[in-house]
Amino acid sequence: xxxxxxxxxxxxxxxxxxxxxxxxxxxxxxxxxxxxxxxxxxxxxxxxxxxxxxxxxxxxxxxxxxxxxxxxxxxxxxxxxxxxxxxxxxxxxxxxxxxxxxxxxxxxxxxxxxxxxxxxxxxxxxxxxxxxxxxxxxxxxxxxxxxxxxxxxxxxxxxxxxxxxxxxxxxxxxxxxxxxxxxxxxxxxxxxx
Numbered sequence: 001x002x003x004x005x006x007x008x009x010x011x012x013x014x015x016x017x018x019x020x021x022x023x024x025x026x027x028x029x030x031x032x033x034x035x036x037x038x039x040x041x042x043x044x045x046x047x048x049x050x051x052x053x054x055x056x057x058x059x060x061x062x063x064x065x066x067x068x069x070x071x072x073x074x075x076x077x078x079x080x081x082x083x084x085x086x087x088x089x090x091x092x093x094x095x096x097x098x099x100x101x102x103x104x105x106x107x108x109x110x111x112x113x114x115x116x117x118x119x120x121x122x123x124x125x126x127x128x129x130x131x132x133x134x135x136x137x138x139x140x141x142x143x144x145x146x147x148x149x150x151x152x153x154x155x156x157x158x159x160x161x162x163x164x165x166x167x168x169x170x171x172x173x174x175x176x177x178x179x180x181x182x183x184x185x186x187x188x189x190x191x192x193x
Contacts, residue, residue: 023169023176030169034162038155046151053146057139064133069095069121072104077112087111093119097127105129 072092088108097103107129109119124130134142 021173023173027166027169030162030165034158034165038158041158042151042155045154046147049150050143050147053143054139057134057143060133061136061139063125064122064130066120066122066132067095069093069107069119071109071113071115071117071119074115075109075111075113093121095121097123103127 070093072094075089075091087110089111090106091109091113092104092106093109094102094104107119107121113119122130122132133139
C-alpha cells in the first residue's frame with residue numbers, strides 16, 4: 001500500500017460523503033471538544049487543586065508550633081483491648097503561652113496518664129489549640145489525592161455534558177427518521193405497476 005493511500009485511508013472521515021448529515025458533523029465536533037476539555041481542563045483543574053492544597057498545608061506547617069502542656073486531670077485507662085492503635089480521650093490541659101500567660105483548654109490525649117504528666121499540643125498563630133499539621137510527605141500525598149479527585153470530577157462533568165449533548169443529537173436523528181418514514185412508508189404498500 002502506497003504512502004498516499006495510507007494517508008487517504010486515515011483521513012476518510014474528512015472526505016465529502018453524501019450520506020453525512022449536519023448532525024454527524026456536529027457530533028464529531030462535540031466529541032473532539034469534549035475530549036479536549038477532559039484532557040486539558042482535567043489536567044489544569046488537577047494541577048491548580050494540587051498546588052493550592054500544597055500551599056495551604058505549607059502555611060499550616062509555618063503557622064503552627066508545638067508546646068509542652070501539663071495534664072490537669074487524670075485520664076482513665078483504656079477499656080478496649082482491640083487493635084494496635086492507642087486510645088485517645090479528651091482531657092483538660094494547661095500551658096504557658098508565648099507572652100508568658102497561663103492558659104487552659106481541652107485536647108485529645110492518650111489514655112492511662114496521670115495529672116501532672118506532660119503532653120505535646122499544637123497551637124496556631126493566635127495561640128489557640130489546633131491539630132498537628134501534616135508532614136511534608138503526608139501533605140504532598142493529600143495534595144496529590146485532592147488534585148486527582150478534582151481532575152476526575154472535572155473530567156466526569158465534561159464526559160456527562162458530552163454524553164447529554166450526544167443523547168440530544170440521537171433524539172433529533174430518531175425524530176428525523178420518524179418524519180421521513182411517515183412520508184415514505186405509506187407509499188411502500190401500494191402497487192406501482
